[in-house]
Amino acid sequence: MTGGRERIARRFAALAGEGRSAFVPFVTAGDPDRETSSAILAHLPALGADLIELGMPFSDPMADGPSIQAAGERALRAGQTMADTLAMASAFREGDTDTPLVLMGYFNPIHRYGAEAFVSDAKEAGVDGLIVVDLPPEEDEELRVPAEAAGLALIRLVAPTTDDARLRRILADCAGFVYYVSVTGITGTKSAMTRDVAAGLARVRKATDLPVAVGFGVRNAGQASEIAGFADAVVVGSAIVQRIESTLVDGRAGSGTIPGVEALIRELAGGVRNRRAPEAGGAGG
Helix, strand or coil: CCCCHHHHHHHHHHHHHHCECEEEEEEECCCCCHHHHHHHHHHHHHHCCCCEEEECCCCCCCCCCHHHHHHHHHHHHCCCCHHHHHHHHHHHHHHCCCCCEEEEECHHHHHHHCHHHHHHHHHHHCCCEEEECCCCHHHCHHHHHHHHHHCCEEEEEECCCCCHHHHHHHHCCCCCCEEEECCCCCCCCCCCCHHHHHHHHHHHHCCCCCCEEEECCCCCHHHHHHHHCCCCEEEECHHHHHHHHHCCECCECCCCHHHHHHHHHHHHHHHHHCCECCCCCCCCC
């Protein structure tokens, strides 16, 4: 089975051929419980997800705003472990061999698991890429080396404040796609300004042939549609986990949780899919 960088590259190439951007939903593994989270994850491709980011819960998520922090706390309270997250990924891959799946989170849980063992188990589970938000290029050898050997894409983040020299360093070993953080600060607290994001993406594209995804400030289908007009992918996270939270009954999944999340996913996916991307980026791997 083809996976890793190749699956990501193949999906971006197909979308470029269609002339549209990718819709990339983010959900936290185990939020609000493993059963509900697994059901949501399994349904995402049918609802319009082109790639998926699956969050690895961590007790100190410094780059995340209140919504995603709360999602991680709910998952951890429900007993979610890294082994559970990898098992969720494996179950998803058994039912879907085409949709790229990227794990996103922090290095501490990976370090505790053991970087080499984590990469090996992630590959076995059908994971295609990793986004580790607190692991700078100067300190990523422990994870980067086994990930490259396993064919997993180590996806890096750039921000509006990243200068040209730093951008070149970040992109040197980046794979899969580039994650452009559309706003400064933590997730879910500000909205992306389309004009500023477009200018930032233009600068990144001069430095790489990789597709560029935009995230951290996309809150609704209208914004998603605007950004899909010039980005290779649109990532939505906080709005989705906020929808999960709003459907809970006494902190637990209710009868409206899965339908409520699915309705939002369809709406967001529709916003992205209905907008043609006139300047699609590369399909590198």
